[in-house]
Amino acid sequence: MEPVNVHDYEALAREAMHPAAWAYISAGSGEETTLEENRAAFERMKLLPRVLRGVGSVDLRTTILGTEVGTPILVAPMGVHGLAHSEGECATARAAGSAGSLMAVSTASSRSLEEISVSATGPLWFQLYVYRSRPFAERLVRRAERAGYRAIVLTVDSPRWGRKERFLRVEQTLPSELDYSSLDEEGLSEEEFVPATLTWEDVTWLRSLTDLPVVLKGILHPEDAALAVEHGAAGIVVSNHGGRQLDGVPASIEALSGVVEAAGGRAEIYLDGGIRRGTDALKALALGARAVFVGRPVLWGLASGGEAGARHILKLLSDELESAMALAGQPGVTEIDPDLVVWER
Numbered sequence: 001m002e003p004v005n006v007h008d009y010e011a012l013a014r015e016a017m018h019p020a021a022w023a024y025i026s027a028g029s030g031e032e033t034t035l036e037e038n039r040a041a042f043e044r045m046k047l048l049p050r051v052l053r054g055v056g057s058v059d060l061r062t063t064i065l066g067t068e069v070g071t072p073i074l075v076a077p078m079g080v081h082g083l084a085h086s087e088g089e090c091a092t093a094r095a096a097g098s099a100g101s102l103m104a105v106s107t108a109s110s111r112s113l114e115e116i117s118v119s120a121t122g123p124l125w126f127q128l129y130v131y132r133s134r135p136f137a138e139r140l141v142r143r144a145e146r147a148g149y150r151a152i153v154l155t156v157d158s159p160r161w162g163r164k165e166r167f168l169r170v171e172q173t174l175p176s177e178l179d180y181s182s183l184d185e186e187g188l189s190e191e192e193f194v195p196a197t198l199t200w201e202d203v204t205w206l207r208s209l210t211d212l213p214v215v216l217k218g219i220l221h222p223e224d225a226a227l228a229v230e231h232g233a234a235g236i237v238v239s240n241h242g243g244r245q246l247d248g249v250p251a252s253i254e255a256l257s258g259v260v261e262a263a264g265g266r267a268e269i270y271l272d273g274g275i276r277r278g279t280d281a282l283k284a285l286a287l288g289a290r291a292v293f294v295g296r297p298v299l300w301g302l303a304s305g306g307e308a309g310a311r312h313i314l315k316l317l318s319d320e321l322e323s324a325m326a327l328a329g330q331p332g333v334t335e336i337d338p339d340l341v342v343w344e345r
C-alpha cells in the first residue's frame with residue numbers, strides 16, 4: 001500500500017515498531033482526554049472559504065524568527081527518534097531540511113546535538129529541559145550555540161513527567177535501554193533526569209545566558225502568554241505536549257486565540273498538538289499561529305520509511321495545506337483571513 005496520507009503512515013508505523021516503542025510514542029497521560037481533544041477540536045472547526053479570488057498559486061514560504069522556511073509545517077521536539085529508526089534524529093534532520101522545514105531537536109534525543117547539526121540540511125532549534133543542575137543546562141546551551149542552533153526552546157509544561165499508562169504497562173518489554181546521547185555525554189544518568197522546578201526568573205536567567213532567541217513551549221493560559229512576552233520570549237508554542245502532560249486541559253487549538261490576543265503581536269505564536277491534515281494547519285494559521293509543529297506523524301514516517309518517510313510526511317502535510325489554501329481563496333500563509341474558521345457549538 002502506497003501511503004497517501006498521515007493516517008496510512010500511522011498504520012504502517014504501528015506494524016514496523018516494537019509494541020512498547022509504539023506505546024511510548026502514541027500514549028497520552030492519564031485518561032487521555034486531552035490527547036483525544038486535540039483531534040476532536042479540529043473536527044469541530046469548519047472552514048468558510050472565499051471564492052473568485054483568482055488564487056492560482058499559493059505561497060507557503062514564511063519566516064520563523066527571521067529564518068526563511070519553505071513551509072510553515074515544522075518538526076516538534078521529540079525525544080528518542082532512535083525508537084523509530086536506527087539513524088534517529090540525523091535522518092529526521094535531513095528530511096526536515098529537504099522539505100524546506102525547520103526542526104526542533106529535543107534535549108532527550110537519541111543522537112547528540114552535534115551529530116544532528118552535522119547531518120542537518122536546514123535550520124535547527126534546540127529544545128531545552130532544565131534538569132536538576134543548572135550548570136548542566138548551561139553547558140547544553142553553549143553546545144547548541146557552538147553547533148549553530150538558531151533558538152532555544154524552553155519547555156515549560158513539564159515540572160514533572162505525565163504518567164503514560166499505556167506505556168507503563170509494557171515498559172519492561174522495551175528491547176533496549178533508551179539512548180540519550182546529548183545527555184550521556186554530560187555524564188547524566190537516567191535517574192538524574194528530574195526536571196528542575198522553574199519560575200519566571202529562570203526565563204530571565206536563560207535570556208541572560210544566551211543571545212539566541214528564547215521560545216517558551218507549553219503555554220495555554222493568556223496570562224502566561226503576557227508574562228512570557230514581559231520576560232522577553234521571542235516566541236510561544238501553544239501546546240499541551242501532545243496530551244502527554246496535564247490531562248484534562250483543552251485542545252491547544254482552543255487555547256490559541258487567547259494566547260494570540262494576550263501576546264498582542266509582541267512574540268511569534270506557534271501551535272502543536274493533533275495536526276494530522278493540511279486543513280488543521282490552515283485552521284491554526286487563520287487563528288493567528290505563524291507556523292505549526294508536527295509531532296507523532298514525523299515519527300510514523302521515520303519508523304516506516306526512514307528519512308524518506310519523514311520527508312514524505314512533511315511533504316504530504318505541506319501539499320495538503322497548499323491545496324486547502326487554494327480552495328479557500330488564500331494566496332499566502334502570512335495573510336490568511338482570520339474569519340476563515342467557524343466553530344461548531
Ligand SMILES: Cc1cc2nc3c(=O)[nH]c(=O)nc-3n(C[C@H](O)[C@H](O)[C@H](O)COP(=O)(O)O)c2cc1C
Pocket residue numbers: 024025026038076077078079106107108127155217239240241242243244272273274275293294295296297
Ligand atoms: C514520543 C514523543 C516525545 C516527545 N518528547 C518531547 C521532548 O523531548 N521535549 C518536548 O518539549 N516535547 C516533547 N514531546 C511533545 C512534542 O514536542 C509535541 O508537543 C507533541 O508531540 C505535539 O502533538 P502531536 O504529537 O499530536 O503532533 C514529545 C512527544 C512525543 C509524542
